[in-house]
Amino acid sequence: MTGNNETNNETINESISLAVAERVNKFRKEHKLSLDELSKRSEISKGMLVQIEKGRANPSIGILCKLANALGVSVADIVAISDGPNVKINKPNDIPTLWQGEHGGTARLLAGTKGSVMVELWRWHMLPNETFASDPHTKGTIELIHVEKGCLTIIIDNEVINLNENCSLTATMDVRHAYENRSNAPVNFTMTVYERASH
Known part of the structure; x- marks a missing residue:
């Protein structure tokens, strides 16, 4: 899912923002990407990426999709709902x-x-x-x-x-x-x- 705006007026709640911050930083480091490289690959401004990794931004669905695509993961990976065993129940x-x-x-x-x-x-x-x-x-x-x-x-x-x-x-x-x-x-x-x- 891709949205046009870099941040939601429609916001992700704080717990999701913190999960996104942690996951984006983790996946970026696993891929050995600098913020500049991730910015270029994802077509997201470096400033926005900094705010996301600090947990200070509420990225839109579009931004989450661009990040997932650039990092070779899914949106579910980034918002932390896909961890766990082969069977995952989301309450x-x-x-x-x-x-x-x-x-x-x-x-x-x-x-x-x-x-x-x-x-x-x-x-x-x-x-x-x-x-x-x-x-x-x-x-x-x-x-x-x-x-x-x-x-x-x-x-x-x-x-x-x-x-x-x-x-x-x-x-x-x-x-x-x-x-x-x-x-x-x-x-x-x-x-x-x-x-x-x-x-």
Whole structure:
């Protein structure tokens, strides 16, 4: 998942910010990357990386995706929900909210795999007039979306698709795309993302 803004007005909570700080620093050192090198590889400013590693920034979903791709890990690795044995149960308090819309909508990362092949399961709740815009994912990234309630408008490379309740969509998302609730009622949808790190 990639967002346009470097920080969330929609914020990650403090415990997640600290986990992100620790993990990014750990993975960067494991890859023997300087902040300058990681900045170039991830296309994130060095200043932002410094703030992230100090736990002083609330990086957007887009920034987390760029970091994961640059470091060859998954977003779940960075937000610390993928550690443990082969079977990992995420209890309600373990599931991070990584996006908050301006009217109170949320996107929660329910589960994710470890490593450079990233498979993520998301649960979205979007209120009327909320929008989430995304930069292109890495080449070949696939998203599977199922609308549980309401009507979700999806814009994929300027094509507008209205996905109604109980309908599903499979799309390659290596182009600019966005999710919008243009209706007067809440929209709930689940999303699975399959992406391979490019590094």
